[in-house]
Amino acid sequence: MNQLFSFEVAAKEGTARAGVFHTAHGPVLTPIYAPVGTQATVKAVTPQQLQEVGASLVLANTYHLYLRPSDAVIRSLGGLHAFMNWDGPILTDSGGFQVFSLAGRDGKQSLRRIDDDGVTFRSHLDGRRHRFTPEKVMQIQENLGADIVMVLDECAVPDDYDYLKRHALPRTHAWAERCKVAHHRSDQALFGIVQGGVYPDLRAASARHLVALDFPGYAIGGLSVGEGKHEMYTTLEATTPLLPEDRPRYLMGVGTPEDLVEGVARGVDIFDCVLPTRVARNGQALLRTDKYNMRNAQFAEDPVPIDATCGCYTCRNFSRAYVRHLLVAKEILGATLLTMHNLYTMLNLITDIRASIVEGRFEAFREAFWDARRESSSAEEGA
């Protein structure tokens, strides 16, 4: 394995770990939450604002950037870091998840067709036909130039045991091998992806297969796609112990504040999720243990910040009434201020989680977190 991508576990408490993952664009302190910049921009904020809210690792989507402006254009402009002006670490997904999600867009299967060699799909932009294979996806991600890149996998429905076992898993494993062979850039860490739905025996088989391929990091895919929280947590409990201690573990597409706390408790190091940025553009403010619809009339004359204990730009400078006014008036700044607040909430939470592990008080932190949530929801019920 490339020595660049060493992962040091700095502290452990139970299964929770605090670590450092080294990349060509600096260290990633784990556990970490990565904001999502689908089209080479975290929606509604500048890279400067992203830095101010405490972001380190940022995710971008291979599917979207391949279609527009294309990986060739991004490569010619110096790669993703230069293109989007983010000098910190970047992670790209394989594009597989977006392609597999295409089926649902018009209710027909016609937008994509999967076979053992790869997947053929139509662009959601113009309907043109494209094909992703493991080799193609490696070439695209090498062109994009992120620090962490992902193998192509098949992200199937999590509760179809038969399909997973007969088709999705064998493909996922064969594609991981092909990706490993096809990937050449020594400044990129290629992560494997463990699949297997909600079935411990399939997860175990998948983990075994991928670990044998010796990736510098392992993702846990196919979760947070419709199964319940309980299934997600028990699947994590069955999976993370099978992954090597000295490699980071990335839970893809997850999640909420409670998912961060519970994911870390089960040994997860890296998270990404569109939740805080997406709900911001719908007017929702995330707090560590609550959430508000900021369009609500109750905030119309409310002079206090969204969260008086929050240190973000929005909460340091603006009232709830102003944020509500911006949303009602459909002003862009409303989306920007809520995005900054929501990202800060997530990044501040993960920073506090890390500190609690380093200081050996993660379990106390976790208990206090759940106590505060229970208090907040009973206050709402009482209101």
Add this chain to the structure above:
Amino acid sequence: MNQLFSFEVAAKEGTARAGVFHTAHGPVLTPIYAPVGTQATVKAVTPQQLQEVGASLVLANTYHLYLRPSDAVIRSLGGLHAFMNWDGPILTDSGGFQVFSLAGRDGKQSLRRIDDDGVTFRSHLDGRRHRFTPEKVMQIQENLGADIVMVLDECAVPDDYDYLKRHALPRTHAWAERCKVAHHRSDQALFGIVQGGVYPDLRAASARHLVALDFPGYAIGGLSVGEGKHEMYTTLEATTPLLPEDRPRYLMGVGTPEDLVEGVARGVDIFDCVLPTRVARNGQALLRTDKYNMRNAQFAEDPVPIDATCGCYTCRNFSRAYVRHLLVAKEILGATLLTMHNLYTMLNLITDIRASIVEGRFEAFREAFWDARRESSSAEEGA
């Protein structure tokens, strides 16, 4: 006159002046261009970004804020400065211009009806009936709490001599007197507005009337509303010499880079215009002597900044190709980056204009400006 609002002319070259106008929220170095923050936000940027591009005076619209969230709410939240988190000087218009513009919205006159006492209109938001009188507009602007506030005037079509002379001017003058009587806040400078369309004799009559009322500053209204550039410039030449040397002159709703140069040459001190922010949201980049449609395919792989000589955040950090990508992908960041660039272009131009006056080389600056414009447009023709 309130001593707070003294205006010192620091340097003069011909009719062009460099000055300092003092307000309760700090000095305004003139000539100045004020970005427009219609709904208590300069669209698509934070106050921090506004400060970074060099803004000092910011305009907000009384009509819009009166309707939503209401001047009473803004007052209860500590006034506009606290509400929008802008600690620099703020100017509010009287709301009259927006109300008079309402007629055009559905081609009928029914949205507003003017009489000698005031104007009755229907909200463009919900159709409800409202009434502005000079006294009402003063009360609203006192609630909003800007540093510079404007009298209610009638902004009529600029080339109907008879209507202007018989109705619009007498009303404008009577309302100016009533505003002066009704205005009480000693931390606000109330500016008079000279009207009179494109007619030198009417402008002279209006200037005489208003100057007799001894306002701390004078606006020139009713221009840039359809008359040609030539008419605007000759009207300015006929008007500014009639205004006192020791009071700032504000050309409302103007303008383009060339309007700034030519307005200053004719003795204007203050400008405001939605142009740079509005065209930004349509994908247009303003340069001092040119403009680009950044959606244009010619920029798709262009690695250089919008303007290599520009010092703004956008030009220091992003390529034309990236800005185009954001616009094509309909990303909010596209509007933000272009807004920052366009505001910087205008503010940097006015700063350079001021420096040239202070250093006694404004005429040379003006000549070089027009030379560069001619070069840029002949380059375009040649392309």
